Amino acid sequence: MNSRVQQGLLWVLALMAPVSGAQQGVSVDVSLSRPLVKLGDELHLRIHVDGTRDARVVQPPSVEGLIFGSLAGPQISQMQEFQGGRVTSRISVEWAMSIRPTRVGEFEIPPISLEVDGKTVRAPAQAMSLRVIQDLEGATHCFIESMDVPTRVFEGEPFDLDLRFGTDLAAGEVDLYLPWWPSHRGVLEVKTGNPRGTYRFPVNDRHEASVTELDPAQRNGVPFRVFQLARRYLATRPGTLEFNAATFQFSEVIRRSTVFATGRYKRYHAQSEPFQIEVLPVPEEGRPLDWTGAVGELTTQRRVDRRDVDEGGTISLTVSWFGRGNTEFFAAPDLKRLSGFEDFRVLGVEDSHFSDERRVTYDLVPTSSKITEIPPVPMWVFSPVSETFVRVATDPVAVRVRSVGDPEGGMPLAGDELDLFDVHPDPISETGLAPLGAGRLGGAAVSILGLWFLGRTLIRRHQGDPNAPRARRRRAALRRLRTALKVSDSASEQSLALARFMGDRMGEPAGAWLGRDVVEWSESMGAPLEESLLRDWSAICADLDASAWSDADQPIDGSRMVNLAQALCAKGL
Incomplete structure (x- = not known):
């Protein structure tokens, strides 16, 4: 019997052999990639479930002073072995989550809640310990600091955040980690235009920011390259704004990557001080009745x-x-x-x-x-x-x-000569009719133009000018909304786009629709909208607010806003 026949028989026997299910028992392992890190470094939390694919993470951890990234996974792997006349199947599920500390100290990460085969499991049995230490060498070669931060502002008042950071090292890669970027609960970013000669630096591994290089500065007698990240924000509600510490990471190139070897980098970190801004309400006392905000x-x-x-x-x-x-x-x-x-x-x-x-x-x-x-x-x-x-x-x-007929205005006066303003009480006989000359033809043309202008004015007075800026904005509101939603990458931008749509349709500023209760507004109109339409509208506003005031500020499904806008236009809004 040749080798091919023998190999075929072995595979047949393997298929006929009993197959075991998942490996005996189910195990759950949760661990940190490193228990000791420098401030500014990133570590990972790994969750591994072995023996079943029916598993999910119920509640990700939350610890003050640690920023947890989004949960990556699940990644499912499956392996089969032929051993001792039996086929053994092994299956596992794995998740990963990044962690970035915002301060030095000792941290306890509580057990993670999972649902495995329909049962609640918490792992590990005890809290995981993490120690974060200061990067002393990084503080020597790098710096980051906030400049002239206001301690208090009023609701609706814009304020500037000016971050300065730099390094004395020559070649490397720059990374910024800002806990409040790209959005912060209680503020809106005000566009001021990017200055010329800006760079694009990565922020939080997922975004980019325009920064400007300033003149070099001396720090402890050493020249530093200095960069500036400047943004303007507008406080939207009274309360306290918390801005956690920002981290500047500079990766010095030790060896660049080649075809035959991976690159080597040495990372340095510097951290700014956290700060708070108190937002005061605009006072009621002395407020004029016609104040418009x-x-x-x-x-x-x-x-x-x-x-x-x-x-x-x-x-x-x-x-x-x-x-x-x-x-x-x-x-x-x-x-x-x-x-x-x-x-x-x-x-x-x-x-x-x-x-x-x-x-x-x-x-x-x-x-x-x-x-x-x-x-x-x-x-x-x-x-x-x-x-x-x-x-x-x-x-x-x-x-x-x-006024019409004013001599200084160039209008002719009524006199002996027949003109458009004369009314002759005596009829002219048929034989006395003079042939039409150029002057009378011109007068007739002026009369026709005057009647056309009068009719056009009356129509606009009763129906509105269809070519007025407000009417043009109203017609283009839906198209502008679709365009704005295509380029919006956050719920905050979507909220502003929807507010601008309503402002264009109703002839109001967009700010009037930020935070407006649509149900109360509908009732105040005298002809309330349908309950189902108001319910959908309120749900969209609630979802936008929930996402905009979260740390993620992720956009929602834009088709929901387009469908709502089409329905409102169909109602004649």
Whole structure:
């Protein structure tokens, strides 16, 4: 019998042999990759279940001073052996989780809860000990520190976080670990624009941040390369903001990787001091009734596109508020409700935001030739410096409004010569009719244009200008929402995109929809929306808030917001 036949018979016998189930008994092993680490180093928690695949982690650990990464897994492995006439099957499940300490000290990590074959298991039997020590050599070659952190701010007040870090080492790799990045509960990041010449450094192994290299600095007589990470945030609610210590890791290159050998690095760590910021509420005492939420140190200016206009013509008034404040989130003044603008009609409002500037353009139509100026546009602002409400207002703008028929306006006067303003009581005989000349044809054309303009004005007065900025934003709201959701990588950005959609549809600033109770708003409208639609809307807002105020700030399913927006548009919202 040849060898191939013998091998085939062996495989047949193996298949016919009894097969054992999972290995006898189920074992669970939970361990740390290292019990002793330097501050700034990363270690791993490994969870291994042997003997079954029916296992899951019920509750990941949580220890103050340790940042646990997301649970990676499960990774299932299976192996079969032919031994002693029997086929033995071995199966195991494994998870892994990164741990990064934020301070020096002794830590106890409690047992992990798992569900194995339908039973609750806690492993290991005793808490795991971890010791974190200071990287003394890293503190010599690296540094990271917070600059000029405010101790308190007011709700709605922007503040800056300025991190400076650097090293005296030449070549290597940089890593930043910021517990409060990319989002922090109770704040919103305010976009200020990236300066030129920035670098992109990794943050928390999953994100990148733009940093700027500053001039070299001397530390203990040694030149250091210095970098700056600057961000501006806006406090959204009263309370205490906790900012845990930030870690700067520099990996010095000892040997670079080649085809034949892996690279070698020596890692140095430095850590900043943790800090707190107290957020105070805007005081009720002295608050004007027409305060629209502006907070900061703001100034204002205005400009117009023309000062000499015919009665019924349009003047574009652009008002800008700029400075250090919540320029993106307050409600701009409504000129229809301001004293002094009774003789103006507001055709449209275009609202835009540019870094530290809020710019609003009002399309005004003066309705009387008696108007001699555009009144000031006032707004109340809460000043965190003086802790009082300050009224800022534009200067008035002198204008001239020409009435129809004004000689200075170039309009012809009624006289002996027949014109469009004359009414002749005596009929003209058929024989007395003169042939139409160029002047009369021109007059007819002017009459037609005048009638067209009058009809267009009446339609816009009753139905609104379909080409006004507000109407264009309303039509484009759904398309802009879809575009914003495609590029949003966090729940905070999705919340702002949904707020901007509602603001565009309702003609309000986006800030008015941040945190608004949609059920109360629907009831206040007089014609409440359907209960199922409000339930879906409230669930989306709750999920966005839960994710935005968590450390992960992971985006939710964007199709839910698109479907909601389509339903609201279908209801005529």
